[in-house]
Amino acid sequence: MQGASILTIIVTFAWILKNFVTETILSIEFEYFHKSVNDVMVNSLLNLATDQSEVALRQWLLEVKSFSSIGSSTLHPRFSRTFQMINNDRNCCWKNKFINYSIILEAFEFTKTAFQLMILYHCMETFIHAIVYEYYLLYYLRAGDANIFGTLATFGWILKNFVTETILSVEFEYFHKSVNEAMVNSLLNLANDQSEEQEKQMHMNVVRISRLSQKFELCNLFDMDAAMPRRLLSLIATYTIVLLQFVLL
Numbered sequence: 001m002q003g004a005s006i007l008t009i010i011v012t013f014a015w016i017l018k019n020f021v022t023e024t025i026l027s028i029e030f031e032y033f034h035k036s037v038n039d040v041m042v043n044s045l046l047n048l049a050t051d052q053s054e055v056a057l058r059q060w061l062l063e064v065k066s067f068s069s070i071g072s073s074t075l076h077p078r079f080s081r082t083f084q085m086i087n088n089d090r091n092c093c094w095k096n097k098f099i100n101y102s103i104i105l106e107a108f109e110f111t112k113t114a115f116q117l118m119i120l121y122h123c124m125e126t127f128i129h130a131i132v133y134e135y136y137l138l139y140y141l142r143a144g145d146a147n148i149f150g151t152l153a154t155f156g157w158i159l160k161n162f163v164t165e166t167i168l169s170v171e172f173e174y175f176h177k178s179v180n181e182a183m184v185n186s187l188l189n190l191a192n193d194q195s196e197e198q199e200k201q202m203h204m205n206v207v208r209i210s211r212l213s214q215k216f217e218l219c220n221l222f223d224m225d226a227a228m229p230r231r232l233l234s235l236i237a238t239y240t241i242v243l244l245q246f247v248l249l
Contacts, residue, residue, distance in 0.1 A: 014132070018125060025118050032114065094202040101182070101206055105213050108175065112216055119168065120218040123232065126161035130236045131243060133158060138247045166229040172216045173226040183210035 133154045186203035216224040222231070 021121070025121060029114055029118060094196075094198045098202045098205050102209060105179070105209055108213070116216070116218050119224065120221070122161070123165060123218065126158070126165055127232065127236060127239075129161065130158050131239050134240055135243055135247070138243070142247070162229065162232070165232060169224050169226060169228040172224045176213075176215050176225065179210050179213050183207050186210070 137151060137154055183206065186206040189203045190200055190207070218224060222228065
């Protein structure tokens with residue numbers, strides 16, 4: 001029973017440490033995002049003072065300033081370079097479409113930069129918790145001190161983490177598929193001789209920036225795509241078999 005008490009203390013301490021690390025990472029990420037909101041508000045005020053801004057661009061800057069002043073989410077300051085284009089011709093709608101598309105891709109790049117460490121930590125947490133909980137459960141099963149409530153709670157927690165990773169992977173896979181479809185559609189429209197010159201230029205730019213967009217990579221270790229849950233489940237199953245060999249043999 002002394003070994004069981006020590007194991008309980010270790011698991012409890014690890015759980016408290018995990019919660020502290022999670023809160024620390026979240027605090028840093030939200031502080032970084034709030035700083036970005038303040039930066040984009042300042043840049044919007046500076047750009048609003050220029051005499052070369054068009055009416056539509058001025059309206060957008062006013063909306064960003066108002067949106068940022070109440071503490072709401074907004075774009076990363078590096079996105080503001082996309083809006084330096086002045087739409088003063090009759091084909092500005094194609095430029096606006098390209099601007100909107102580039103905003104989406106740049107927002108995705110910002111998401112990768114801001115949250116890849118948090119998602120990587122959650123993936124590692126899912127794997128480590130699964131192995132630790134399995135060992136903890138097998139230990140008490142052999143000691144005859146296990147209970148059904150603890151077993152169900154443990155299984156539910158592991159399942160919750162795995163479902164979270166699956167949802168993230170599916171959403172990122174959908175986004176990457178949409179980017180590929182946009183690039184394919186742009187290539188098809190480029191082959192259309194009836195397209196306007198401004199429209200062709202927009203499609204060329206869409207193809208160019210779509211090729212630069214890559215899958216969500218977690219610190220260049222692995223991709224967050226539809227195959228990620230299968231790889232994670234395979235890794236957990238492999239180490240579970242190894243753990244069973246050490247515990248039962």
